[in-house]
Amino acid sequence: MEKKIPKTPSPWVSAIPLAVLTALLYAVICAFGGDAINGGSQIALLSAASVCVMLSMGLYRCRWEVLEEAIIDNIRASASAILILLLIGAIAGTWMVSGVVPTMIYYGLKMLHPSFFLVASCLICAVVSIMTGSSWTTIATIGVALMGIGRAMGFPEGWVAGAIISGAYFGDKLSLLSDTTVLASSTVGVPVFTHIRYMLYTTVPSMLVALGVFTAAGLLLDHAVTSEAALYAEALRTTFRITPWLLVVPLLTGILIARKLPAIVTLFAATVFAAVAMLVAQPELVARVAGAETLDCMSGFRGVLMTSFGPTAIPTGSEQLDQLVSTRGMAGMLDTVWLIVCAMCFGGVMTGSGMLRSLTRIFLRLVRRTFSAVASTVGAGIFFNLCTADQYISIILSGRLFRELYAERGLEPRLLSRSVEDSATVCSVLIPWNSCGMTQATVLGVSTFVYAPYCIFNIVSPLMSLAVAAIGWKIRKLRIKN
Structure with a gap:
């Protein structure tokens, strides 16, 4: 038959x-x-x-x-992307409760001028994405911090997210560390450096257009006055222990990325770095997440795990900031x-x-x-x-x-x-x-x-x-x- x-x-x-x-x-x-x-x-x-x-x-x-x-x-084929996504959830929780993201938001509120916030956000994400080779990692770390700053300044969230994503995907395209860049060049059979150089003829003009739009939007859109941003900064300082030493966590993460470690390994290490920083810099918050009055070995272990896999809500006295610092972890x-x-x-x-x-x-x-x-x-x-x-x-x-x-x-x-x-x-x-x-x-x-x-x-x-x-x-x- x-x-x-x-x-x-x-x-x-x-x-x-x-x-x-x-x-x-x-x-x-x-x-x-x-x-x-x-x-x-x-x-x-x-x-x-x-x-x-x-x-x-x-x-x-x-x-x-x-x-x-x-x-x-x-x-x-999507298994690695799913693992990365879960690790990003863990990073979102640990980087927030440890004070890493609040520290970046705090200094951002102090340093970034509202009129040029959108274009600065786009450029910052572009630089970080070129160094990391990952738009996902850039958006999940510095992007989340910039999103919080933009909301605190009163910018429409669509504009802030658009600036963050534009910069992150620009850097992703031109980074030698980017998996999509390597994939596109290898699929077609083009040397990766040749591929990156040739992309400059379309990518750079596109980015210049984007920067022009974000500059104009930042000057024309209504945003919060400096005093209001200062109130948000003070609320963060009252809730979290803000210190430049917490910036060591993203610095160490950047070093691992520069050493070209796999994304999954780097993201897991970033979660561990933040967990250590959390126990050292924010012991009271870890105990609160764990439902304990004081921090001990068991409550610390419980608090770190709950921050990584589950939702956390930390009251700051500001409804907008409460939404910002609340996280959902892996479960989210x-x-x-x-x-x-x-x-x-x-x-x-x-x-x-x-x-x-x-x-x-x-x-x-x-x-x-x-x-x-x-x-x-x-x-x-x-x-x-x-x-x-x-x-x-x-x-x-x-x-x-x-x-x-x-x-x-x-x-x-x-x-x-x-x-x-x-x-x-x-x-x-x-x-x-x-x-x-x-x-x-x-x-x-x-x-x-x-x-x-x-x-x-x-x-x-x-x-x-x-x-x-x-x-x-x-x-x-x-x-x-x-």
Whole structure:
């Protein structure tokens, strides 16, 4: 008996799960608003995945084993991101209760002028991200501190989060330590230094536009007067023991990053550093978290663990500051982890069924010249971010999809790697159900829909990639060998 070869899904059928997902997510967001991440979005993703499964098995005789294997591969690929996310939750708790983040906020309130706070935040995050190679780590540490300063100064949280994310993703793109930078260059087969140098032609102009917008916004927006910021600073000083010695924790973390240790190792070490600082600098707060009157070995152990994995609430006398210094630890990341797993299930069945491949053929038909090749690559990067919900998968799929086509058209591979980064890397944070969008919304406490319009660098980058391709700046064709 002959085996039946599974049919290739048509683009129209392949678009049905995406349409279902879009409709369900719209309904969920209308019904639950900012609480959509607490369960509604997960059900939407699994429902869309089930539609994909039914169509592929019913119409195209796709075996369940194939779909299951694709789901497992996707979840396996996201395992490190999930561990990093949990460690970020631990860092958020320990860095807050230890006084590290309050110390940075305190000195920030004393030193940063409100009129230039947004542009300064963007530049600070850019520098830190270049040194760390991680937008996630930058946002989870210095970004959280800057978010607190911005709220204390009275800036709209969307503007503050947009400035932080813009700077963090600029540095992530240009850092030799960045996993997305290395992934994009290696997928296409471009030396990493060549890739980084070529990205300067689109990344630097995009950043200059962002800095101009944030400078203008800082001068035009209403913000708190210095006396109000001073009140917040005093409340922090009253609640926490503020000392420059606590800045040793981020300094040691930076040293580990400079030594190129894996992100998971570095984040775990940063949590341990903060736990030690917590016991030394804030013994009363640790005892309060543990529910004890005085600090001893058991209450210290209990307080450190509770700060790492669970919620903490420290009264400061200011309602706004109370919200800032309250943390959720690892437990606060579980909704996001759940959402990532469901997103990986959807991306897996779309890949395993062949529907994702069917949809990508649409992009290939559009490629005629240099501009259309770059436009298709940028469109594919954004499209993959939408339907796979993961920037790493988007980078790999975009690079592999267009690699041979660029070679056939005589286009440099570095143009492909740059176009992939200008879209798949920076736009991932703008999509609410993407792992990047979900993570940053959770870490900063600002909905993706709120901060997305203000992520100027992330919005301008794909447009700048198209503009540079349109004028042909620093783009040359290779001779095609017969």
